[in-house]
Amino acid sequence: MTDEFPERPSAAGQTPEEFADEFRAWLDENLTGDFADLRGTGGPGSEHQFFARRKEWERHMAAAGWTCVGWPVEYGGRGASLAQQVRFHEEYAKANAPARVSHLGETLLGPTLIAHGTEEQKRQFLPKIVAVEELWAQGYSEPNAGSDLANVATTARRDGDDYVITGQKVWTSLAHLSQWAFVIARTEEGSKRHKGLSFLLVPLDQDGVEIRPIQQLTGTSEFNEVFFDGARTSVDMRVGAEGEGWKVAMTLLEFERGVSTLGQQVGFARELERLTQLAKDTGQARYPAIRERITDAWIGLKVIRAHALRTLADRDSSGGNASAAKLLWANWHRDLGELAMAIQGAPSLLGPTETSEGDANDLHDPEHLELAEWQRIFLFTRSDTIYGGSNEIQRNIISERVLGLPREARPQ
Template identity: 65%
Template sequence: MSAIQTSDSVTGTPEGTSTVSGPTGDDRRFAAEIREWLAENLEGRFRELRGLGGPGREHEAFDERLEWDRHLAAAGWTCLGWPARYGGRDATLAQQVIFHEEYAKADAPARVSHLGEELLGPTLLAFGTEEQKQRFLPGIKTVTELWCQGYSEPGAGSDLAAVSTSARLDGDHWVINGQKIWTSLAHLSDWCFAVCRTEPGSARHTGLSYLLVPMKQPGIEVRPIVQLTGTSEFNEVFFDGARTEAGLVVGAPGDGWRVAMGTLTFERGISTVGQQIRFARELADLEAVARSTGALDDPVLAERLDRAWVGLRVLRAHALRTLESAHETVDARTAAGQASVSKLLWANWHRGLGELAMDVLGAPGLLARDLDGGNPGELNEWQRLFLFTRADTIYGGSNEVQRNIIAERVLGLPREAR
C-alpha cells in the first residue's frame, strides 16, 4: 500500500488531509497537533497575517511574517524533515505532507524563509561539508539568516548552463563579477547561493561552481525590478569584486551544475502540496464570485471551472506520486523528467486560472479599481492574480526549457538546434 494516500478532496477541508497507512495513528495525531497549534497561535498579533504573502504579494507585512516564521521556529515547526542532529524532527515524508497541508488549510501566512528551508537547507544536507552544515543550518532553522537564489542572468534565464557570472580564486577568497536577475527577495536577504563560472574558457554545464555569498558587503548592488503588479519582489544583483571565502563552495569546484540541479529538485518538492491547497482556495473563491455575479450561468465558464477542478486533482496525484518516488533510488533522467512535468503542470494550471478569473469578472475586470469600490488604480486580487501568473510559465524554468528537458534527457530525442 502507498505510504501516502490521495484523498477525495483538494479543497482544504479536514477530510482532504493526506493519511498514512499503518495501525499506529501517529500521523493522525501529528495532524491534530499541528492543527491545534495553528489554531491557538494564529490569534492575537498574528491573526491579521492570515492569507498574506506569497508570489506577487511578498511585500505584504514582511516584517510581521518574519516574526511569525521565528515564532514557528521557536515552537519546533521549521525544517521538520531534517535530521534531528541538525535541528530537524526526522519527520516522515507523510508527516511533512501533512504539515504543509494543515498550514495551508489554516490560511497561515506565506513563509519568508522558503528559499533557505526548502532549497538551500536540503542542498547542504545532500552536498555540503560538515563545516558548512554546522555554519549555515542553524541560521536557516531559526530564521535568523535569509537566503536568495542567484541563478538567472540577462543572457541566461531558463538556460542555466549559459551563466557567465565569473568567480576566481584570490588567495583564500572567491572574487565574483557579473550580474544576476529575477532574484527574489535579494533586497531582504543576508546570503545568496549563486551559480558562477569558475573555470575560464569553460562552456555550458562544465566549469560551474555553487557558491555561498554574503549579500551585505561592498561590491554587491541590488536594484528592484518593478513588476506588472506594481510591486518589486524581484531584483537585479550586480557583483563587482564581491568576495566570499574559498571554503564556501558546495560540492567540488566545477561541480556546480550537479548541485544546482539538486536544488531545483528540492524546489519542486513537498511544499507543492501546500501550494495546491492555496490554489484550491483560489478556485473556490473564484467559483463563489462566478456564482454571485451570475457568470456561473454561462455554460462555457461553468465547464472551465469544472476543468480547473479536474486539473487540480491531476496536480495532486502527480505531486504525491513524485514525492514517493523521490525517496526511492531513481536515475537522473527520471528525476529531471518528474521535476519538469511538475513545473509544467502547476505553472500552466495557475496561469490558466488567472485567465479564467478575468473572464469571470468580465468587463469590470478591465478597470484597475477594487471591485468593492476601492481606490482607482488599485488592483483587486483577481487582477493581481492574472498579471502575476503571466510569469508562472517563465520563472523557475520556462515551458520551452521544461519540454526540451523531457524531450532530450528523458525521451532521448535529438537536441534542439542552437
C-alpha cells in the first residue's frame, strides 16, 4: 500500500492554457483502447456503471500525476492555481471522461485534512487518496439531521483510546463501495446544536457497522443508510479538537462547492446541446413555448457560470455565495429534466425496450432494464434541489446570514 507522498511536477510556471493543453493531450492519448467505452459513464443515476473499471481508469490517471492536482506539491498534488484547476475540470468534462469514483476523498476530505489534520493523519490517508487506493464516504446526514446538520444525534463515547459510535446516517453516497467514512458525531453528552460535535475518521469494514443501499427512482443505489452499533475508531482518528467538529465540517462544505463545479457546468452544457438537437429532430423546436424554454435554459447556464467565476475566490463566511450557487444550478438542472419530458411528449412515458448489456462490476442484475437517458436525468434531478442542502435551507441561509432577516423558529 502507498504510504509516501508521490513526487509530481509542479504546475507553477505554466499558464492555465498550457496546463490545459498538457492535460487535453494526455486525455486524447489515454482515454482510448480499453478505456474508450468509459466515456460518458457513471453520471447521475448511472453511478453503478462500470464502477471497478472507472476506478482502474482513475488509478491510471493517478500514475500519470493527474489526481489531486490542486493539492500542494508536498502532499502529492501539483499545486495547480485556481485558474489551472478550472481548466483541468473543464477539459475533463469536455472529453466526456467517466465520472470520478474518488471525488469525496480528493475534493472534500483531502483538502480538509491538509487544513486541519495532524501530520500523522496526512501521511496515513493522503497518499492513498492520491493513488485511489482508498475510497471515502460522507457521514453527515441523519434521519432528523439532513439539511439541518446541527441536529446530529449520532454519539461517540470515549472508551480509553477509542470512540464507541452509536447512531444512524442516511443518504451516504457510495458507502457500500468505500473503506472509510468521515463522520460528524456528538462527543459531549447533553450538548446541542453546533456544540459538542467532533469530526471522526471511521473504518467501515468492522463489526458494528451495517450498510444498507437505498434504491432510488432511477433503480440504482448510490445512497445508503449506515448504522453504527458500537463501532470503534481510535482517538487519533479525530480531526481537530474534541467538540470542535462543526468548524472542521464547515471547512469541508466550502470545498464541496468549489472549483469542480465548473466541470459540472460543462456537462450541463452538453446536456442542453443534446436536448436542443432533440427538439429540432422531433419538430418541437418549431413551437415558440419550447424555443423560449430552451433560450431560458441557455441564459440560465450563462448566469450559473458567471456567478461561479465571480465567487470562487470569495470564501465568504456567511455561506451566501455557496447557497446562491446551489440554488442556481439545482433548479436549473431540475428544470432541464422537465423540459426534456416536454420535448419528448408522450414517448417520454414509455419504458425501455432493451436490456442492459451488463458488466461484471455492475451493482445490479445484468437483466436490469435501463432507463432512457432523458428519463434517468428527469428522475435523478428531482433530488438535485434536496441533497447537499435543500432549497429551503439555502434560502434560509441567504435570508438570515446575508440579508439579516429574522431567524426562522426552530425547535428548542
